[in-house]
Amino acid sequence: DNYSGVGRAATPKEVAAWDIDVRPDFRGLPKGRGSVEQGQQIWDGKCASCHGTFGESNQVFTPIVGGTTKDDIKNGRVAALTGNSQPQRTTLMKVATISTLWDYVNRAMPWNAPKTLTTDEVYAVTAYMLNMGGIVADDFVMSDENIAEVQKRMPNRLGMTEKHGLWQTNGRPDVKNTACMKDCVKEVKITSELPSFARNANGNPVEQNRSIGAVRGVDLNKAA
Amino acid sequence: DNYSGVGRAATPKEVAAWDIDVRPDFRGLPKGRGSVEQGQQIWDGKCASCHGTFGESNQVFTPIVGGTTKDDIKNGRVAALTGNSQPQRTTLMKVATISTLWDYVNRAMPWNAPKTLTTDEVYAVTAYMLNMGGIVADDFVMSDENIAEVQKRMPNRLGMTEKHGLWQTNGRPDVKNTACMKDCVKEVKITSELPSFARNANGNPVEQNRSIGAVRGVDLNKAA
Amino acid sequence: GVAMARPGTVPEGDGDPLILNLQDHAKTLGNPVVMQGYGQPSKFEANLQRRQSPGLTRVPQASVSFAPLQGFFGIITPSGLHFERHHQGWIDIDPEQHRFMINGLVREAKVYTMDDLMRLPSVSRMHFIECGANSATEWGNVAVPTVQYTHGMLSCCEFTGVPLSVLLDDCGIDRKKAKFVLAEGGDGSAMTRTIDIARAMDDVIVAYGMNGEMLRPENGYPLRLVVPGVQGVSWVKWLRRIEVGDQPWASKDEAIHYIDLQPSGLHRQYTSVQECKSVITTPSGGQMLLEKGFHNITGLAWSGRGKVKRVDVSADGGRSWRTARLEGPVLGKCLTRFNIDWNWDGGPAILQSRAIDETGYVQPKINQLREVRGTKSIYHNNAIQSWNINEDGEVTNVQVA
Amino acid sequence: GVAMARPGTVPEGDGDPLILNLQDHAKTLGNPVVMQGYGQPSKFEANLQRRQSPGLTRVPQASVSFAPLQGFFGIITPSGLHFERHHQGWIDIDPEQHRFMINGLVREAKVYTMDDLMRLPSVSRMHFIECGANSATEWGNVAVPTVQYTHGMLSCCEFTGVPLSVLLDDCGIDRKKAKFVLAEGGDGSAMTRTIDIARAMDDVIVAYGMNGEMLRPENGYPLRLVVPGVQGVSWVKWLRRIEVGDQPWASKDEAIHYIDLQPSGLHRQYTSVQECKSVITTPSGGQMLLEKGFHNITGLAWSGRGKVKRVDVSADGGRSWRTARLEGPVLGKCLTRFNIDWNWDGGPAILQSRAIDETGYVQPKINQLREVRGTKSIYHNNAIQSWNINEDGEVTNVQVA
Numbered sequence A, B: 001d002n003y004s005g006v007g008r009a010a011t012p013k014e015v016a017a018w019d020i021d022v023r024p025d026f027r028g029l030p031k032g033r034g035s036v037e038q039g040q041q042i043w044d045g046k047c048a049s050c051h052g053t054f055g056e057s058n059q060v061f062t063p064i065v066g067g068t069t070k071d072d073i074k075n076g077r078v079a080a081l082t083g084n085s086q087p088q089r090t091t092l093m094k095v096a097t098i099s100t101l102w103d104y105v106n107r108a109m110p111w112n113a114p115k116t117l118t119t120d121e122v123y124a125v126t127a128y129m130l131n132m133g134g135i136v137a138d139d140f141v142m143s144d145e146n147i148a149e150v151q152k153r154m155p156n157r158l159g160m161t162e163k164h165g166l167w168q169t170n171g172r173p174d175v176k177n178t179a180c181m182k183d184c185v186k187e188v189k190i191t192s193e194l195p196s197f198a199r200n201a202n203g204n205p206v207e208q209n210r211s212i213g214a215v216r217g218v219d220l221n222k223a224a
Numbered sequence C, D: 001g002v003a004m005a006r007p008g009t010v011p012e013g014d015g016d017p018l019i020l021n022l023q024d025h026a027k028t029l030g031n032p033v034v035m036q037g038y039g040q041p042s043k044f045e046a047n048l049q050r051r052q053s054p055g056l057t058r059v060p061q062a063s064v065s066f067a068p069l070q071g072f073f074g075i076i077t078p079s080g081l082h083f084e085r086h087h088q089g090w091i092d093i094d095p096e097q098h099r100f101m102i103n104g105l106v107r108e109a110k111v112y113t114m115d116d117l118m119r120l121p122s123v124s125r126m127h128f129i130e131c132g133a134n135s136a137t138e139w140g141n142v143a144v145p146t147v148q149y150t151h152g153m154l155s156c157c158e159f160t161g162v163p164l165s166v167l168l169d170d171c172g173i174d175r176k177k178a179k180f181v182l183a184e185g186g187d188g189s190a191m192t193r194t195i196d197i198a199r200a201m202d203d204v205i206v207a208y209g210m211n212g213e214m215l216r217p218e219n220g221y222p223l224r225l226v227v228p229g230v231q232g233v234s235w236v237k238w239l240r241r242i243e244v245g246d247q248p249w250a251s252k253d254e255a256i257h258y259i260d261l262q263p264s265g266l267h268r269q270y271t272s273v274q275e276c277k278s279v280i281t282t283p284s285g286g287q288m289l290l291e292k293g294f295h296n297i298t299g300l301a302w303s304g305r306g307k308v309k310r311v312d313v314s315a316d317g318g319r320s321w322r323t324a325r326l327e328g329p330v331l332g333k334c335l336t337r338f339n340i341d342w343n344w345d346g347g348p349a350i351l352q353s354r355a356i357d358e359t360g361y362v363q364p365k366i367n368q369l370r371e372v373r374g375t376k377s378i379y380h381n382n383a384i385q386s387w388n389i390n391e392d393g394e395v396t397n398v399q400v401a
């Protein structure tokens, strides 16, 4: 080849050790199975401390479970994503592809001990998260064979679009401004200002700017 | 002006405090005087520890005195600058302008207490350095009035040239190579290599290179 | 009136004592060379630090630290002040132990050591990196006070490494079938992102160098992907693997996060490009002008689609605009520094900057963005930023219409 | 044969244990953000330090530390590894207490604080700085082993500050009488250098910024002169004053040092420009190729007269040459990174690089320099550098004819 002596062939076992990704079409998904029941045990032992017993916790991350309905499962669109009914957008409200959950738990969870679950444990705990969201039944056993069926029940499975100009290199922008130079607006109105309770929230600017220059940081301890 | 509010006029005393430079035409030289004898006292007390009793020391810097002759004083060119008779090129061999010495001692010496000599002391110790170089007599008293006469005795006063292309922005290069691409030399001979005693002098390359990359630092402890 | 008394106004009497009486450092011997074999900023620069925004994230290993843009000059970000964004904490990998794999739709899956990678043809390029969530807090109302927090998930460095295309060719990429690549990190999160093949074969770099030295651990030492013009999450750190495939992967950070919620309830997925944007860094929120008179307004502009063509600045909230000077070099998918003269008359003012890139795209107003995308997108807010200056010279973050 | 066993050769059995067995950092949680508010290099990078050359100078406050070019990428020098050259030690000035004065042939002598200077129109430019004594040891015979010591008084940063011409105009420079300016430092040495007015009014900068942050104390914090293309000694650090005059000053460092002794015994005075030069940084002296086969030869080229136009590389001691790739941006009076492919056949080789600048000037061979200037010039050696590679892959510093 062109670059003689550089790099080497990967062995099949090496590829197997690292090639863990799972795609929406389930390419990469290893064979295996796990029940909701087993999942609950794993969850309570290894996940609930961070995500809450019902996946509702906001302590270390936004909630995983909540905000989805039976209708959503039927429609494949999470209704609460429009309007302001839900305070937080949970994982199950957003995720369209079950592979995403399986793949992510498999590669990154539990957060402080990633890549320590067995394949069957990933099936189980994924099934349990879906069970908490009312997507699969209490006695469900998820496996590589039935996962495609579960996909069809994902509440937001139709909630994604790739039809926009911000992905591909040749995509077109969706928002258009013009380079007006004079008399561009009649009247300028301030529509939003920093709420006074937030003034101190990010520290004192005088301590975040140099003591020289054209400006100083405002000193919140002195300022009116 | 253009930049309203920026900067302010300097007061005359401020300019006087900082405008200490002395040019070859003695512009900037303050009135004052100092004898060789006084100079010797200053030298022995404040300079000799670093530069040697006779300005000959090589301990903290190259020698100040040495290498100039009566003939040099007459000719205004230091003969020892050609050939290899002098192991070191001393300050007095090189310096063409007495203002340079006066100005430098005034601004920077003694090295660990610069700008602490009085004007008269600078005259005195400069005179003493010249005295050590045989340029002024033992009983000489140097002052702003006679310094121009001393200039006429500087051993290397004709030893500088500004006639070369490497100063002005429009100067022409003095050395010319061509961009030959093929058969540029018949035979390549190595004319100089690192002497083996110098191999260790700059530390062990293995400790001065990364432990990754296309190369490693040679390990002098291992290498033959 | 102006709030602060300042040094350097016309002195009384003979002049400024700092000039009349020589300072100690002019009368003593200073410090030796290599007192610091690897040097540090002056002790007087300690205020310029990257900082977390309190309350923004819940755990500091899945969090962000913001770069202090308010104190930056030019376009190069000092490596020590490069913004951070980690999902499972940062690590300091022994580079001798690091391996990089390419697999998937290639003739031969290969493994490279750092030794291998650093033998290959390298390129060095200056590019900005911006988190897709930069300026996220501003989709709704004003929420944070300073440019460090509104725009500080932005940095710009010179990156050195191997073009990804060189590596993919070395493995014999199947040019017909290949449509996407997956980049995967070696840290706890094993971060994955899909990149379409057009980009992957264009200007993406498998980089080890940043600003002349190796990447910093927080930025992926010893290997990260550089995906020019694309949001930071795709610049996978501690890079361990590239897989070539024919479909996108819908990984967690492209199927649950970094997706833009539209008013319809649909999420846009795989948004990548960071559109043309700019911000004035001095004067900016939380700062205070010391005096009326001449000021140099300065800021940064960039575009994920190429070069910045022009930056206009308004001091009256967008009524009228003047074109700023662009400092060279003006490079593609790189920060561009702009400067413009301004005389502050001591009255209220609203400063804005508006960048235009080489495609002709004009940086939009926040309301124009909201008209199309609503207020819940979180990501990819490239709106014109407004800084209000009051009569005391105090600068605050505002939105205008 | 090749001397060193290396990681990453084809593994026995199932594969590389570093891949088969996940490393700890892939299975644990990493470090939080802002663990370092101002970040540092990886602990594995500790070998890259600026270093003194033992025996070169007698006291460390009037000395030099060399930058580790052998480990640099691209053109930006990390500020912590910028070479140092002090004459009376370095200092860390309180910038609030610093003053800058302009006097001499101006309508009004003025004093500026740092506040004043940072309000003025600023420019940001990338420039190399090279000490006039860089490569001094090579005028005679080979004396030092590595590129850190042969060429390490070289750095390149993005500088930000006020064009000197703006300041001189602000003081009402007498354009008719002004022929030279004197730049003066505020440290113990109160370093002074003369700069001719053509340069002073052209591209000289009164700089406070370096690589996006303030200058480092070792490099003149808070103010230094940037004199593009000119030797480092003129880039006066801790700058306190500029005087406008009509004659050169013949200060100590332009009348006793930084003068070039010619065979006639005459010294050339006021040499300023750093002529076109280049050096291969990898592979370079003291390094060891690990293996036969493909290698990327890389190095740096620069010219004090403008842009680098071309760099040629020879692997046979100058018999034949091939043209290298120049990495962009190629800027005036700035380092340019070059790269070229090379297949090492395992036999002896002598690597050289030869830069050509936009004036058409071709970097000379050491013998061509000696024919004109002899061997005692000390300063301003811009000769082609030769690196010898033996059959073990060891690289050494040689001179050839």
Ligand code: HEC
Pocket: A042, A043, A046, A047, A048, A049, A050, A051, A060, A061, A064, A090, A091, A101, A104, A105, A109, A110, A111, A112, A125, A126, C059, C062, C087, C088, C189, C252, C256, C257
């Ligand atoms: C020590 C705390 C901790 C534990 C234990 C933990 N997680 Fe997490 N989890 C997190 C954090 C923090 C994140 C967000 C990571 C990020 O920002 O990328 C997360 C993210 C997730 C997500 C993605 C959520 C989203 O919307 O992006 C899922 C799914 C998840 N965890 C499931 C699990 C499961 C299943 C377990 C147990 C097997 C588990 N977690 C254990 C802290 C934890």
Ligand code: HEC
Pocket: B042, B043, B046, B047, B048, B049, B050, B051, B060, B061, B064, B090, B091, B101, B104, B105, B109, B110, B111, B112, B125, B126, D059, D062, D087, D088, D189, D252, D256, D257
């Ligand atoms: C503590 C040591 C020390 C003391 C005391 C000292 N010097 Fe020096 N001197 C030096 C050093 C070191 C240099 C070189 C400085 C440099 O590299 O710029 C020097 C440079 C000089 C030079 C310039 C030489 C040249 O060739 O560049 C002169 C002249 C000189 N000293 C005179 C004096 C006089 C006169 C005094 C006393 C009034 C004095 N020195 C006291 C250390 C000292």
Ligand SMILES: [Ca+2]
Pocket: A005, A006, A007, D009, D291
């Ligand atoms: Ca190999």
Ligand SMILES: [Ca+2]
Pocket: A019, A020, A021, A022, A028, C243
């Ligand atoms: Ca795969």
Ligand SMILES: [Ca+2]
Pocket: A211, D096
């Ligand atoms: Ca202070």
Ligand SMILES: [Ca+2]
Pocket: B005, B006, B007, C009, C291
């Ligand atoms: Ca003022």
Ligand SMILES: [Ca+2]
Pocket: B019, B020, B021, B022, B028, D243
């Ligand atoms: Ca003067």
Ligand SMILES: [Ca+2]
Pocket: B211, C096
């Ligand atoms: Ca090691």
Ligand SMILES: [Co+2]
Pocket: C085, C087, C233, C253
């Ligand atoms: Co992210």
Ligand SMILES: [Co+2]
Pocket: D085, D087, D233, D253
């Ligand atoms: Co010097």
